[in-house]
Amino acid sequence: MTKKKHKGLMASFIIVSLFNTKISAQINLINKQTTSSSETSNDTWSAYIKGFIQTDVMLDFQEMSFKDGYATSSIAIPQNNSLGSNFSIKQSQIAVGIKQTNSEGKSDMSAYVEIDFLGPNGTTVPRFRQGYLQWKKLLIGQAWSNFSDFDIFPNIVDFVGPNGTMFIRTVQIRYTTPLSQKGTLSLSLEDPNITSILLPTTNSNWTKKSTIPIATALYRYGNTKDYLKLGAMLKPIGYTIKNETQQKDSPHTIFGYGGMISGRLYRNKLSNFRFQTSYGKGYATYNAILIGEKYDAVPDLENNRLETLSLFNILGIYEHWWTPKWSSVVYYSYSQLGKNPLVPLNMVQKFQNAGINLIYQPVKNLRIGAEGTYGNLKNFGQQSANAFRLQFSSSLSF
Secondary structure, three states: OOHHHHHHHHOOOOOOOOOOOOOOOOEEEEEEEEEOOOOOOEEEEEEEEEEEEEEEEEEEOOOEOOOOOOOHHHEOOOOOOOOEEEEEOOOOEEEEEEEEEOOOOOOOEEEEEEEEOOOHHHOOOOEEEEEEEEEOOEEEEEEEOOOOOHHHOOOOOOOOOOOOOEOOEEEEEEEEEEOOOOEEEEEEEEOHHHOOEOOOOOOOOEEEOOOOOEEEEEEEEEOOOOEEEEEEEEEEEEEEEEEOOOOEEEEEEEEEEEEEEEEEEEOOOOEEEEEEEEEEEOOHHHEOOOOOOOOOEEEEOOOOEEEEOEEEEEEEEEEEEOOOOEEEEEEEEEEEEOOOOOOOOOOEEEEEEEEEEEEEOOOOOEEEEEEEEEEEEEEOOOOEEEEEEEEEEEEEEO
16 A cells, blocks of 8 residues: 555544544533623633543454455455455544533534544654634534534444445535435535546656635434435646646646435334445545545546546444443445456455444443454455454543
């Protein structure tokens, strides 16, 4: 795996660790009450800190170039059945928030900043994850993309989870409004710089150029537990090609798109089923393990243009609580890129992974678990490999 590819994975592979556990807590730092100019209502400003300390021990039975999360695309080809281990605390996180609450308990203004310790080159240097301001229905800053659904993640210990999820963080402007008692609509404009395209290595006249923001829409229908989400995306992909005779850049824009359906259904208080499926072209950057992997578009040198690649994802998750302290999760995920003769043979064409675990939570803020994850991939050259990982994890939230 190249350094750039490794950084791309690092940017997304601990994205679910805040949401994949039922333990949560926070420490309140400040509570200050203020009176408005009308002297008829009181607002409370509060500051809090929260996070968790997590330690993982991972045992791999096949070489994987990325160690801190299970990414099928990092499985080494050819198969060598190499045994290796990794100890990590990089997923530990710290977040600070500020919130204004009125006398009715509603919050019209808040701010949030979050870091983790997945530094560059395998270090534990603090790394910025999220930072945004919310004012009423508007969110501005870096947060989870509107074209995602972190609510489907269950009580798992692997950072990545099902590899077919649509789940990344982006700089964005998002507007959210209720449409009915159960329905909510979110619209966003997101950073086009996250687009990742494959450019000719032998021709420096091709360059990526970001111009128009990515537009997304997400509709949610349901209650707190059971819901259905429908998402759509329009993704401009900009690039320039220099005319060697005139020495002039010629700008071009093609459009990718994506659609997503996800949901969660509780069978009873102890069991629930979660799913997600998505399809589109030129939107692979939004996949949890393909961010930065250059799968949005590839060059068609014969026609002097870029061509978008199609991507299909589907996954299912079943979570069951045996007792209030013991739980298990089983999941399966499958992804496939459309066949295209323009794609290099060493790029991944399809991948899948599955996992099963047993989690013990003796007290609210402590979690201990063991998890097994299996995955396999095949590239466009029809080479394949598979890998199994056994992971032990403990985390304490505050």
